[in-house]
Amino acid sequence: MTLLKIDNLSVSFARGKGLFRVEETEVIHGLSMTAQAGRITAVIGASGSGKSLLAHAILGILPSNAITRGTLYFKGAPMNNAAKTELRGRRLALVPQSVQYLDPLMKVGAQVSYSLEGSNERNDPIKMKGANTSRIHARKKLMQERLGVILRKYGLATDVKERYPFELSGGMARRVLLSIATAGEPELIIADEPTPGIHVEALSETLRHFRSIADQGAGILWITHDIESALQIADELVVFYAGTNVETARPEDFTGSGELLRHPYSKALWNALPHNGFKMPPGPQLTLDRDLHSSGCKYAHRCPMATWECTEELPLLRELRGGEVRCIHAT
Numbered sequence: 001m002t003l004l005k006i007d008n009l010s011v012s013f014a015r016g017k018g019l020f021r022v023e024e025t026e027v028i029h030g031l032s033m034t035a036q037a038g039r040i041t042a043v044i045g046a047s048g049s050g051k052s053l054l055a056h057a058i059l060g061i062l063p064s065n066a067i068t069r070g071t072l073y074f075k076g077a078p079m080n081n082a083a084k085t086e087l088r089g090r091r092l093a094l095v096p097q098s099v100q101y102l103d104p105l106m107k108v109g110a111q112v113s114y115s116l117e118g119s120n121e122r123n124d125p126i127k128m129k130g131a132n133t134s135r136i137h138a139r140k141k142l143m144q145e146r147l148g149v150i151l152r153k154y155g156l157a158t159d160v161k162e163r164y165p166f167e168l169s170g171g172m173a174r175r176v177l178l179s180i181a182t183a184g185e186p187e188l189i190i191a192d193e194p195t196p197g198i199h200v201e202a203l204s205e206t207l208r209h210f211r212s213i214a215d216q217g218a219g220i221l222w223i224t225h226d227i228e229s230a231l232q233i234a235d236e237l238v239v240f241y242a243g244t245n246v247e248t249a250r251p252e253d254f255t256g257s258g259e260l261l262r263h264p265y266s267k268a269l270w271n272a273l274p275h276n277g278f279k280m281p282p283g284p285q286l287t288l289d290r291d292l293h294s295s296g297c298k299y300a301h302r303c304p305m306a307t308w309e310c311t312e313e314l315p316l317l318r319e320l321r322g323g324e325v326r327c328i329h330a331t
């Protein structure tokens with residue numbers, strides 16, 4: 001089932017220029033992709049390619065000078081800002097990049113309980129309408145039990161709920177972030193770089209947790225720099241380049257010298273990995289500014305296959321060999 005559909009999303013930032021003029025810089029263009037229930041969709045691509053902005057656009061937390069165009073659908077219904085606020089933390093959850101997103105002045109138990117509340121309306125056997133004291137007690141007990149269950153699920157001892165974020169080790173904090181994101185039983189989880197610089201064991205633990213969350217039916221949008229770990233758990237990989245998606249591939253397409261990949265940038269990204277010998281793509285490294293101001297394919301200036309047609313307009317996303325590609329020359 002398609003949980004999230006992004007249709008032709010663009011994001012620009014408005015900047016005052018002089019007294020009366022406002023200049024718009026478009027950083028995401030023509031982005032179209034989906035996320036499915038029970039599947040992990042990895043979003044990979046270079047720094048600055050727009051991955052985090054995509055997450056923020058979905059959650060409705062872009063800065064106020066951002067201008068968004070295009071349509072986002074959650075289970076077929078268009079999401080306006082009111083819908084995003086309604087869905088956020090309930091049916092849509094974010095696993096943030098860092099522990100700094102935890103409230104430093106609030107005990108862990110309270111923070112996890114807060115997101116448990118999110119699942120109440122859908123999932124509460126003890127109705128609060130016309131509540132009396134015994135119902136309030138019963139509900140409190142139920143919440144404590146649920147809190148215990150979720151902490152145990154992520155290997156956290158019960159006493160963790162009495163701790164403040166600064167009293168957590170790095171590994172514990174990561175598990176707390178996972179508990180918070182999953183406590184409300186969201187249908188779609190957006191994980192923005194949940195694994196930078198963590199050691200191998202912790203990484204494989206995190207990957208296992210995400211896989212099991214997806215196996216239980218939630219959709220996961222996994223935003224990462226780390227192609228290797230994305231390949232271990234993702235059902236499909238969406239490759240970003242300079243603010244748009246250039247390819248959707250299956251994990252098994254990342255093999256050999258990239259001959260199964262569809263877009264020249266995906267091939268270059270794959271071949272630049274250490275075990276593939278750091279082979280860098282030909283052509284000059286462009287600054288994003290120059291990339292963005294060209295109207296055609298954002299990769300044209302670096303692409304060995306580029307022809308003049310490539311600089312005319314942004315190539316449409318098309319289906320190819322069981323995946324998708326945004327390149328007129330791909331076969």
Ligand SMILES: Nc1ncnc2c1ncn2[C@@H]1O[C@H](COP(=O)(O)OP(=O)(O)OP(=O)(O)O)[C@@H](O)[C@H]1O
Nearest residue numbers: 013027046047048049050051052053054063225288
């Ligand atoms: N508030 C903002 N105002 C103007 N430009 C912005 C703003 N936020 C992000 N950008 C620009 O949008 C582009 C995409 O940024 P984004 O953070 O989405 O990249 P990313 O792919 O998540 O990178 P990383 O892998 O480093 O996290 C960048 O070029 C960035 O400079």
Ligand code: NI
Nearest residue numbers: 051052053192
């Ligand atoms: Ni980012």
